[in-house]
Amino acid sequence: GVLLVLKPAGMTSHDVVAKMRRILKLKRIGHTGTLDPQVTGVLPLCIGRATRIVEYIQDQAKEYEAEMTIGYSTDTEDWTGTVQQSAEDIVLEEAEVLKVLDSFTGEIQQIPPMYSAVKVNGKRLYELARTGEEIERKPRSVTIYSIQMLNFDQSMPYPRLSFRVRCSKGTYIRTLCVDIGKALGYPAVMSALERVKTGPFSLTQSSSIEQIEQFLSQGNLSDYLIPIDQALPQFPVHTLHENSQVEKQAVNGVGFSPEFIDPAPSGGLLRLYTYQHYFLGIYEFDPEQQLIIPQKVFH
Numbered sequence: 001g002v003l004l005v006l007k008p009a010g011m012t013s014h015d016v017v018a019k020m021r022r023i024l025k026l027k028r029i030g031h032t033g034t035l036d037p038q039v040t041g042v043l044p045l046c047i048g049r050a051t052r053i054v055e056y057i058q059d060q061a062k063e064y065e066a067e068m069t070i071g072y073s074t075d076t077e078d079w080t081g082t083v084q085q086s087a088e089d090i091v092l093e094e095a096e097v098l099k100v101l102d103s104f105t106g107e108i109q110q111i112p113p114m115y116s117a118v119k120v121n122g123k124r125l126y127e128l129a130r131t132g133e134e135i136e137r138k139p140r141s142v143t144i145y146s147i148q149m150l151n152f153d154q155s156m157p158y159p160r161l162s163f164r165v166r167c168s169k170g171t172y173i174r175t176l177c178v179d180i181g182k183a184l185g186y187p188a189v190m191s192a193l194e195r196v197k198t199g200p201f202s203l204t205q206s207s208s209i210e211q212i213e214q215f216l217s218q219g220n221l222s223d224y225l226i227p228i229d230q231a232l233p234q235f236p237v238h239t240l241h242e243n244s245q246v247e248k249q250a251v252n253g254v255g256f257s258p259e260f261i262d263p264a265p266s267g268g269l270l271r272l273y274t275y276q277h278y279f280l281g282i283y284e285f286d287p288e289q290q291l292i293i294p295q296k297v298f299h
Contacts, residue, residue, distance in 0.1 A: 001050050001225030002057070004206040007035055007043040007195075016043055016209070023213055032057040033169070033198060034117065038080060041195030042206050050228050052296050056269075056282070057231065060199030061145060063166045066190060068177035071158035073187035076115040077174035085187040090159055092184060094152055100183045101147050101163060109139040110175045143168040144176075160191065200233050201226075228298060229279040235271045238262065238283075242275045250280055251299045255291040269295065 007016055013034045021029050030051040032044045041064070046054050071090050074081030112118040114134055115126045150162040161180075165173065174190045181188025196203045207215070207224060215221040238261045240247055246260045250272065258265050261272065265285035272280045272292070281297040 001047060001222075001227050002053075002201075002231040003045045003047055003212070003225055004201050005043045005045055005212065006203070006206040006208045007040055008208070009038050009040050012037050013043060017045065019209060020045060020212070023209070023216065030054045033062065035195060036078075036193075038078070039193045039195065041193075042198050042201055042203055043195075044198055044201050044231075047225065049298060050231070052298075053228060053232060053282070056234075057199055057201075059169055060234065061166055061168060061197075062171070062195060063164065063197035064173055065150065065162065065164050065194050065196050066173050066177065067160055067162045067192040068180065068188050069158050069160050069191040070181055070184065070186050070188045072189060073178065073181070074189050077113045077172075077178050078190040079192075081115070081189070087186050090157075090186055092154070092159060092186075097152055097161060097184065098149060100180060101149055103183065104147055104176065104180065105144050107141055107143050108179075110142050110172055110179070111137050111139050113172055113175055116172065140170065142171040144171070164196070166197075227279075229271055229273075232271060232282070235269045235282065236265075237273065238265060238270050239273050239275055239277075240280070247274060247280075250283070250292075250294060251297060253294045253297055255286075255289070255293045258285055258290060258292050261292060265292065 005016055005020070007013065013031045017029050017031050021027060024047070026047065028048050028051050030046045032046060032054050035041060035043060044057055046057070069079070072086040073084050075084055117124050117126065118137070120135060120137065145166040147163055147165045150164055153160045165176065173193055177188055177190040212221065215224055240250060241260045243260055246256050249256045267285050267287050269282055269284050272283045274280060280299045282295045284293050284295050286293055
């Protein structure tokens with residue numbers, strides 16, 4: 001199933017997976033979207049057979065609560081880097097800030113930061129950045145579904161702006177903070193970040209590593225595991241008619257006619273169950289071939 005871990009600061013996503021492998025004494029564990037070491041928040045872990053659905057959870061929208069500091073910039077685009085530029089006497093109106101935030105909704109272009117895991121010519125950007133090399137990066141399209149201001153504190157020399165953002169996979173919040181700063185006319189950095197949601201999974205459903213160890217020792221860890229089918233609410237539910245031949249085809253990875261499932265599919269991925277409500281797996285309806293094609297069978 002899927003275990004929702006509350007990632008602490010100071011650990012990489014890979015560290016969390018390694019620690020959980022030791023705690024659970026299991027090798028088959030995969031995470032569903034990297035968080036930088038200093039970032040906290042929801043990190044869904046796919047355990048055992050659930051590692052086969054990592055891609056579906058990874059593709060889901062993410063929600064963050066971020067804080068940016070306006071008035072200086074760094075080489076890493078966040079507060080951990082070396083200061084590159086700074087500004088004095090920052091004057092901003094709240095109305096202007098709200099207008100700029102609003103201008104970032106929809107599809108935007110981002111240039112990945114040098115300190116990122118993006119590969120260029122087979123090398124990760126952060127490897128090049130550590131040697132002091134800066135290379136040209138191609139802009140990428142990402143989507144900002146919503147962005148709202150939480151707080152704007154101008155009591156310090158460097159104002160701090162907090163916001164909540166819902167965005168597509170692959171969005172760099174550090175870069176978003178820098179770009180918001182540029183739109184306001186000042187250098188800026190991301191100064192705090194927490195992932196509050198990945199797809200349908202929220203912070204309130206997540207458990208710390210210490211809590212998970214406790215659940216394990218109490219013998220009730222299974223209560224906190226989300227079953228594979230329930231972890232994919234983005235795919236509609238369809239039920240197979242009572243037909244042993246078609247069920248056999250479905251389980252053996254053979255395509256079959258959509259006339260054998262209810263309701264009628266409209267296209268795309270779906271969750272398929274037997275008429276006895278047993279989860280079979282993820283299937284795809286191909287309208288051209290008029291076939292239900294197995295993608296991931298769990299039966």
